[in-house]
Amino acid sequence: MIGILVAISISWLLLYLIEKKNILTLGLLPIGKRIKQFLIGLLITGILCVLVQYLESYLKSSTWILNKNITSGIVIKSFWWDFKSVLTEELIFRGALLYILIQKIGSKKSILISAIAFGNYHWFSYGVLGNVMAMILVFIGTGLMGYAWAWAFSKTKSIMLPFGLHLGWNFIYNTIFSKGPLGALVLIPKGGIELTDWASLLNFISGLVIVPILVLIYVRYFVEKETKI
Numbered sequence: 001m002i003g004i005l006v007a008i009s010i011s012w013l014l015l016y017l018i019e020k021k022n023i024l025t026l027g028l029l030p031i032g033k034r035i036k037q038f039l040i041g042l043l044i045t046g047i048l049c050v051l052v053q054y055l056e057s058y059l060k061s062s063t064w065i066l067n068k069n070i071t072s073g074i075v076i077k078s079f080w081w082d083f084k085s086v087l088t089e090e091l092i093f094r095g096a097l098l099y100i101l102i103q104k105i106g107s108k109k110s111i112l113i114s115a116i117a118f119g120n121y122h123w124f125s126y127g128v129l130g131n132v133m134a135m136i137l138v139f140i141g142t143g144l145m146g147y148a149w150a151w152a153f154s155k156t157k158s159i160m161l162p163f164g165l166h167l168g169w170n171f172i173y174n175t176i177f178s179k180g181p182l183g184a185l186v187l188i189p190k191g192g193i194e195l196t197d198w199a200s201l202l203n204f205i206s207g208l209v210i211v212p213i214l215v216l217i218y219v220r221y222f223v224e225k226e227t228k229i
Contacts, residue, residue, distance in 0.1 A: 001084065003084070003088050004084055004087055004088055004091070007087075007088055007091040007092065007095075008023065008091065010096075011023060011026070011091055011095050011096035012096075014096045014097070014100065015096050015099070015100070018100050019099070019100060019103060025099060026095055026096065026099060026158065026159045027153075027156060027157050027158020027159055027160060028158070028159075028160070034158055034160040035160070037156060037158065037160045037161040037164065038160040038161065038163055038164035039164060040161070040164065041152070041160075041161045041162065041163070041164025041165035041166075041167075041168055042164040042165075042167055042168040042171075043168065044165065044168060044215070044218060045164075045165045045166070045168035045169040045172075045211075045215065046168040046169070046171070046172045048169070048211050048214060048215070049168070049169050049172035049173050049176075049177070049211075050172060050176075052206050052207045052211060053172075053173075053177045053179075055202075055203065055206055056195075056203050056206075056207075057189070057192070059195055059199045059202065059203055060189075060192035060193055060194075060195060061191070061192055061193055062189050062190060062191045062192025062193075063189070063190050063191060063192075064177070064187040064188070064189060064190070065187065065188060065189075065190045066186065066187060067178070067184055067185060067186060067187065067188050069184075070185060070186050074185065075175060075185070075186060078174065078175040078182055078185055079171060079175060081174075081182065082167060082170045082171045082174055082175060082180075083167060083171075085170070086163065086166045086167045086170050087163065089118075089121075089166065090149075090159055090162060090163045090166060091159075093114055093117060093118050093121070093146065093149075093150070094114065094149055094150055094153045094159055094162045094163075095159055097114075098110055098111075098114050098150060098153055098154075099153075101113060101114070102154060107154040110150070110154070111147060111150040111151050111154055112147070114146060114147075114150040115143050115144070115146040115147035115150055116143060117146075118142055118143060118145075118146030118149075118150075119138070119139040119140075119142045119143030119146060120139070121142075122138050122139070122142040123135050123138060123139070126138050137204070137208060140208060140209065141207065141208030141209070141212065144208075144209070144212035144213070144216070145169075145211070145212045145215065147212070147216070148165070148212055148215040148216045148219055149162035149165055149166060149215075150162070151216070151219045151220075152165060152219045152223060155219060155223045155224070155225045155226065156223060156224075156226055157226045158226075161223065165215060169211075
């Protein structure tokens with residue numbers, strides 16, 4: 001929580017010193033509209049994550065079973081962990097810095113810079129620095145998704161849609177399907193085989209390429225561009 005408060009404080013300070021604006025500039029108002037954008041983003045990537053996990057389950061001939069040790073308290077605690085980590089990343093990559101960049105050099109260059117930074121950041125957060133192939137794969141997947149989320153910020157003039165898109169994926173991936181650093185949570189895999197050759201490639205493409213492309217399509221054709229800053 002301290003990290004979020006620090007990120008908010010720094011964001012507010014940067015906005016005031018450079019643009020003479022406050023934190024509301026990140027598109028927190030009107031509340032009803034922003035909550036709607038947040039929930040739509042949450043739903044879209046949440047559904048996409050479910051589809052990707054069940055594709056992987058089909059390819060592996062495995063099943064998902066409910067963790068008998070899971071409780072509502074554990075789910076809430078895990079959701080809060082996802083919420084805090086996602087909000088912190090959004091404030092860094094789709095917050096004040098992106099807003100300021102857009103004002104200074106335009107949206108196209110700013111979105112690209114944000115996406116590259118987001119991809120590079122995940123080399124460290126995923127612990128793949130030094131493994132060239134893993135670095136390439138991680139950069140492609142997270143960079144594409146970062147581009148989509150930064151574009152969503154640029155079009156809506158708000159952090160709320162990218163926040164929803166980001167949290168929807170992370171919560172379903174980490175908490176529901178137990179793929180994150182917190183270990184076994186709601187659903188755990190049972191049985192299955194190790195993926196090889198084309199099946200492994202298809203599984204990789206679905207999560208790291210197809211999903212970001214679908215999000216990009218959504219942002220391109222279904223997100224209305226706002227002109228008011």
